[in-house]
Amino acid sequence: MSHLRWGTCGEEILAGTMARGEAEAFLRSVAQRVREVPLPFVPSLLVGADVAYGERQAVAAVVVWDLREGKVVWEETREGPVAAEYRPGLFFLREAPLVLPLLSRVPLDGWVALLHGHGMAHPLGAGLASVVGVLLGRPTVGCAGSLLCGRGGEPGEEKGSWSPVWWQGKRVGAFLRTRAGVKPLVVSVGHGLTLEEAVGLVHAASVYRFPEPLRLADALARKSLRAAAGGV
């Protein structure tokens, strides 16, 4: 498991074959490869990816959001079997199998992906967003509704206000007020950009609590799941 590229270890992830020990070792490897560095380009698109689950089948949705126009310019869904049960800390085993194939097929460039979960703000230093970012070699950001580890101060009440989240002496994420009057979102670097850039992008695309690309991907995934499973 030395080479971390989509295609080499992707099969294992897709098969949901990884045992807890293997999965943790995998996450540590991903954590070593995570880079928190400035973006090498000015992003014009944000890609939101999310998955809706049925009993055995699940549907992933990807929505490409044009930051300048403030609208969806492309979207796609993919149905597949539920790869694994949910276990805190190993969420990627459940979500990545369906999200990776979809993201690798986005026909546009210059984007940063938003994942529903954590990036570096993870006990092992790499959550779903980091796994996706490192395997695809693309910048990713983790957006979660609550902490998995670490702690941080309450940000100001106005939209855009944020405060750092700390874990074991390191700054691993931020509490971002994406909308006045709502519980702050936990934003963390998945891979390939700085926390300041991640926070700025999420803030720029937020109207409600979760940024538009993610909110729309969530809605599309559910709608597609009902059409696929409920239509029978």
Next chain:
DNA sequence: GCGACAG
């Protein structure tokens, strides 16, 4: 040993 725990 006990509690906490992304979605």
Next chain:
DNA sequence: ATCTTGTCGC
């Protein structure tokens, strides 16, 4: 995450 309509509140 999911089971689920209307409803209370800013």
